Amino acid sequence: MKLSKIRAAVALTAVAAMTVGVAACGSSSASGSSENDKTINFWDPYPQHKAGSDWDKLVQSCAPDGYTLKRQGVATADLINNLTTAVKADNAPDVAIIDNPSMPSAVDAGLITDVKDAGVNTDGFDENIEGPGVVDGTQYGVAFGTNALGLYYNPQVLEKAGVDISSIKDWDSLNEAIKKVVDSGAKGITFSGITGEEGVFQFEPWFWGANGDLSKPESQAAKDAQDLLAGWVKNGWAPKSVATDNQSASWDLFLTGEYGFAENGSWQAAAAQEKGFKSIPIPAKDGGVSNVPTGGEFATLPFHKKANADKTKAAANVINCLTSDDNLVKTNETLGYLAAKKDVRAKQVAENPLWEPWVDSVEKAEGRTTKVGLKYEDISATLSKNLQAALNS
Template sequence: MFNRKRALAGVAIATGAALALAGCAGGDTPAGDATFDPNEEVTLNLAFWGNDVRAGLYNEVIAAFEEEYPNITVNSSFLDFPAFWERRQTEAAGGNLPDVMQFDYSYLRQYSENNLLLDLDPYLDGIIETEPLAQNILDIGKVADTTYAIPTSTNAWGMYTNPVLLEQAGVEEFAGGSWDDYSDWIASVTEGAGGQFWGGTDYTGRIQNFELQLRAEGSYLFSEDGEPGFDEERLAQFWEDGAELRDSGAVIGQQRLEENLPLSGFDSALTASELTWDNFGAGYLGNLGEAYPSLGLVAPPVTEEGAKDLYLKPSMLHAVAANTEHPEAAATLVNYLINSPKSGEVFGTNRGLPASSTALEAADLDPLSQQIADYEASIEDRLGDAPPVPIVGYGTIEEQFRTLGTELGFGTITVDEAVSRFFTEMDVTLNQ
């Protein structure tokens, strides 16, 4: 059995000294009846990660928000992603998190389980409009059946392909099928490329592909309580499939990938396909350059026909700090940032494909963004419920999986050794 301490990694909060949930039910307002007082003069602090471009977009949306709600003043600040979370950890320890925060999925369980985030359920269907948000999208922001964040945007696991390389290899787009069909397709592309590029990379180096297969089989990576949904034998089977693919020479070698860093094989035109999140497309196009003006985007291989193996994941979310003195005003700002047409018009797909239908309708989608929207619509029959919010330590476990995949690629360890190391390291991570 794997047990884990529910402690916020890197945040020094003494036992029993967790932050009080200030106004978590809208002060004395009964749940479901939280309202906003338009006469109360309020100042809110908003924090997000990004760059100057994103900051300019936020400033434009905030200006429109303040015009509509003249009694609310919003002070915003931004940092790059690592510095953003370092600052939040310091603020969490001192009980002074910003009122509203752009939030990352991987931190949602840590912060919510330590009573650092406001329960948003009292504001749903009221201050926070839920009609523009599908239920499976709203559920993404839940931990233990309580809503702590609202997704701004979504993405899904997919397969990008390079049409120019496929034409050079004389191979048609992957038409769907099993993982074996995909491996055969990779081999045909590699053969057609004549040593100039490869059909793909070893897909068993990504924990998301393992999760996809587990979900199709009716299992999962980790339960709500942090229990793994797989054993040593199942992981060994997955990595053995990768060994066969690597030994065949159909995929790009690990040494070649390492030499190409920080670019991946796909965005340097060394591989013709890549399984990844669908919001990676813009980065691929930017790195590939004008010689590769478009990408293909198709569904991943199928493990079991009819399985609900895919799911929508938030590109990012918005959350409210439990220590906010103005929960109703903060919820009002969250609603505007996610649901307002102005937000969709200004942000477009800067934060990912808008999760709200009203924001999406107002967004001017470029060809790639429209392609992603069409892709997510095309996989609707394969979309199941999102898995539980990532367990504390998931990022470490994902990196352990990737590292072992790299060592398997170099041939420095066997599959049995990799499986043994993974379970040992996973046990340590889950019990620290």
Template sequence: MSRSLPFPRLSRTAARPGTLAALAAAGVLVLAACGTGSGSSGSGSDTLTEIDYYDAAPQNTQLPRILDECAAKSGVHIKHQQVPRAQFMPKLLQQASARTLPDLALIDNPDLQQLAATGGLVSLSKAGLTTEGLYPSIVAAGQYDGQTYGIAPGVNGLALYYNKDLFTRAGLTPPKTWDELTAAAKKLTKGSRYGVAFSAVGTEEGSFQFEPFFWTAGASLKALDSPQAVKALTLWKDLVGTGSASKSVVTWTQADVNDQFLAGNAAMMVNGPWQLPTLNAAKDLHFGVVPIPVPDPSAKPVVPLGGEVWTVGHSNAAREAKAVSVVKCLLGQEESLKWSKDAGYIPSNQQAAAQLATSQPQLAAFVAEVGTARARTTELGTDYPKVSQALADAIQAALAGGTSPQSALAQAQRSARN
């Protein structure tokens, strides 16, 4: 969601999980207003074009350095371009229709299938790019119609942050199950402080935050009104209804949630690894990070994969080969680890991820979740944005509108079918 910054830093989604539904709906309308920019055609094969949306993120300074290192190893130079997030996919879709996509594009992983469906991307599978040593869940996030069209050097997800001082005073240990989460949130709620905080905003960012509970309960995006889905939404509704979580969660972004945790207004929060630099800068805050609680002890958390994938645009054989070579470099253990450290991500390379979990224990919970994480488009492909918005609307209806979880999700399922 998503950094997602949903995403999450959804993709910067979770993540900027920006809102995928809004982008998908607005894409056709905005195409005519966006310039074509500089595509891959017309330049020599010693200079490759690259585009991303990191104009306002820390990676804006780190990305070119790492990318240029891999470009140098491949014997090329990189011409960078940053585009604001809201304009990014409309611009790429226009370029795809004109077959002028940049040689390299770094896109939010839920957008991959929409772009691959245009036919403008090189199949990395056919180009000989190996995914050996990478997490299968991450490989799946870059696939469309049985082919790999995008690969992430690193990803992000969601975990549970908790205030160590408050837990110690309350005699609590970090919750592992939903029952323990509910009990801890209730005990830690006092005065203006809530037990837990999460983002339930009515966009992809809210869906991104809800999906760990939704999927871990056994629910499917193909059946939004299943008993398992109702169980997950009931958990959130009960936390808000009992006062263990603020009613304002329906308006809080992930950044807002982090602010609440920093200010001591929430004892726990659901958030991503991109928040760690800000939290670590608060010297008086002592916190820990654990995996998302599960319905029962036998379950494993299933979190959505946030982060971006590298894609290669069609041009000519020489340029495509050079671009694929750059991507191969970025996926190496050393480069994947370097990328993730700079971006606050988890390396796609499993050995690099294990190394990071050892050297940076705060990331261990995120690393532990990657193996069972899920690409948001796995079940629905290009239909994901529409269903994600229907799910976000259901969350809003249940938490802010007084609708029962079952009724809200039934309406969401009807909307998703239309």
């Protein structure tokens, strides 16, 4: 969607009466005030990073000369709704960090603008990670980096079961390993199959590992992946609770030390290391590394009807600061992501070997919306419905 269309779309839906509601969740002064002209309002979906945290300090350090930066953490589930209200009232933040599956919807609703045109440096970033931020050839956001899904394992459990982790090359060898673990008296594998996008996120590596195509959510590949995961439950290798477990709940089960394997994210890597757990990439059905969905968020510039060119440039420079080569490692380490630039990622891995097992997965990762755009919402709903039916059959 071009900027002129965005302006038209937002103008048609602007509701001045919403201004009061926005004050509770965003900027406190009207966009035309002199105070607000020198304040960069910055929203992110990290309310867990409180004022004074490492993330908060890093963001604050990127305030341009002459500007004050006001950061607000907003829960992921609320951010798009709050941003929609703020854009309609022309009281939007100057920078908003948006979850990557929400990018096409944010563009379609006219909430965000062309970051490249505004002066954000988009050179050198990995196309696969940045894919969800590009809609109809226009880049509406920049991803700092990404998280990824992998297959964690408990070396003590596997050793007792006589499982050599290097033997796991495909689904058949993974199933053989899980069976050995269960036969040894331990528990098999945990994962999240909860209804909605969180469960779909964990399903997609298996779907793509069977050569699945998101444009065909009810293909044989989808059935093969459903049968694999549902088979673990039917065999007693995975707990029945996977149908309702989110990623945190399934990880808590793995932390008991009773399970051999767990599908979970790179954001758990530090906690896993403390426990002595390790990880490998998720295997594809017939061998090799399965593609996984890119995780993480995009730094965007929300739409303002009363645009201030100097302030827009300043907001763009905040993003440039956070994504500069000097800061990109720090930004990703603070958030627990791998950098979206190959050379910077290599530096990050060299400085923190914790990330080395995740490099292959990140470099093969796919954006969930990159190829299907707005259709992803319906596709995800279909995948979720069918997975739930399989897990509960």
